[in-house]
Amino acid sequence: xxxxxxxxxxxxxxxxxxxxxxxxxxxxxxxxxxxxxxxxxxxxxxxxxxxxxxxxxxxxxxxxxxxxxxxxxxxxxxxxxxxxxxxxxxxxxxxxxxxxxxxxxxxxxxxxxxxxxxxxxxxxxxxxxxxxxxxxxxxxxxxxxxxxxxxxxxxxxxxxxxx
Amino acid sequence: xxxxxxxxxxxxxxxxxxxxxxxxxxxxxxxxxxxxxxxxxxxxxxxxxxxxxxxxxxxxxxxxxxxxxxxxxxxxxxxxxxxxxxxxxxxxxxxxxxxxxxxxxxxxxxxxxxxxxxxxxxxxxxxxxxxxxxxxxxxxxxxxxxxxxxxxxxxxxxxxxxxxxxxxxxxxxxxxxxxxxx
Numbered sequence: 001x002x003x004x005x006x007x008x009x010x011x012x013x014x015x016x017x018x019x020x021x022x023x024x025x026x027x028x029x030x031x032x033x034x035x036x037x038x039x040x041x042x043x044x045x046x047x048x049x050x051x052x053x054x055x056x057x058x059x060x061x062x063x064x065x066x067x068x069x070x071x072x073x074x075x076x077x078x079x080x081x082x083x084x085x086x087x088x089x090x091x092x093x094x095x096x097x098x099x100x101x102x103x104x105x106x107x108x109x110x111x112x113x114x115x116x117x118x119x120x121x122x123x124x125x126x127x128x129x130x131x132x133x134x135x136x137x138x139x140x141x142x143x144x145x146x147x148x149x150x151x152x153x154x155x156x157x158x159x160x161x162x163x
Numbered sequence: 164x165x166x167x168x169x170x171x172x173x174x175x176x177x178x179x180x181x182x183x184x185x186x187x188x189x190x191x192x193x194x195x196x197x198x199x200x201x202x203x204x205x206x207x208x209x210x211x212x213x214x215x216x217x218x219x220x221x222x223x224x225x226x227x228x229x230x231x232x233x234x235x236x237x238x239x240x241x242x243x244x245x246x247x248x249x250x251x252x253x254x255x256x257x258x259x260x261x262x263x264x265x266x267x268x269x270x271x272x273x274x275x276x277x278x279x280x281x282x283x284x285x286x287x288x289x290x291x292x293x294x295x296x297x298x299x300x301x302x303x304x305x306x307x308x309x310x311x312x313x314x315x316x317x318x319x320x321x322x323x324x325x326x327x328x329x330x331x332x333x334x335x336x337x338x339x340x341x342x343x344x345x
Binding site: 047048061064065067068087089090091121124 | 168301303
């Protein structure tokens with residue numbers, strides 16, 4: 001019984017498509033073109049909500065842009081031409097994946113450089129500690145004077161422990 | 164050398180703090196326009212119903228400095244800047260052209276202008292794709308937005324949000340006057 005219920009749950013979850021904002025009346029009849037439109041839209045930022053793609057956004061402007069993307073595709077534009085059409089108007093900002101160019105090198109290389117710096121600091125730190133550790137073996141570092149004092153203290157303690 | 168290592172976290176903190184401090188002053192809603200200094204996009208908009216003229220075309224933005232104002236009857240902030248637009252039109256500093264954007268019905272904008280006064284020299288109706296996409300061609304992210312277009316038809320400035328008296332006096336008006344000089 002439980003098993004069957006679970007199986008049904010899995011089937012239902014598998015069938016549940018993530019909700020997109022695309023309305024049926026926006027969709028193109030040609031499934032190939034529609035697929036291309038969806039792929040393009042998923043990578044274009046909605047300029048109203050900013051952290052959503054126009055494919056996910058319910059904003060009116062996102063809808064307009066989805067329709068425009070489909071219009072350009074119907075007019076025979078390539079995917080790249082459609083994306084360029086939008087970038088010409090809104091800048092690289094509309095691309096959810098920033099392009100790789102001089103302006104964005106910090107963005108692409110920054111994390112790697114920071115990781116390398118952190119690694120360098122870490123390695124330097126542990127090497128330093130290892131060197132200090134071997135140089136400072138405690139027995140050798142005690143002077144003759146200190147050794148005598150230590151012995152005296154230990155002897156004192158032994159005396160006290162005696163009943 | 165040892166000392167420098169102890170200063171490193173401090174240095175990292177200072178750099179991060181500078182970034183955050185700068186970030187506090189940036190408004191994420193204010194996107195830089197890529198259209199600045201570029202020619203006005205091709206325009207051929209039909210008129211708002213009830214207005215006599217032919218709508219708004221690119222040719223109408225040539226020959227003198229103009230303001231292009233994106234508005235809609237649905238837009239509350241547009242209503243807020245409306246009295247100022249009427250004053251700007253009265254002052255005669257530059258003609259204000261309107262793009263009536265994203266109306267549900269073409270008549271909505273006409274009704275709104277009748278009710279609140281009409282500051283526009285010309286108004287084009289942009290119902291959005293598939294009919295037209297003038298607002299998207301202008302890189303508009305919301306209404307109202309106002310563009311300063313020079314006599315050669317190049318976009319020189321974009322103001323996002325309602326124009327306030329301060330913005331008009333300190334930014335737009337001086338800019339128009341400077342651009343109008345021969």
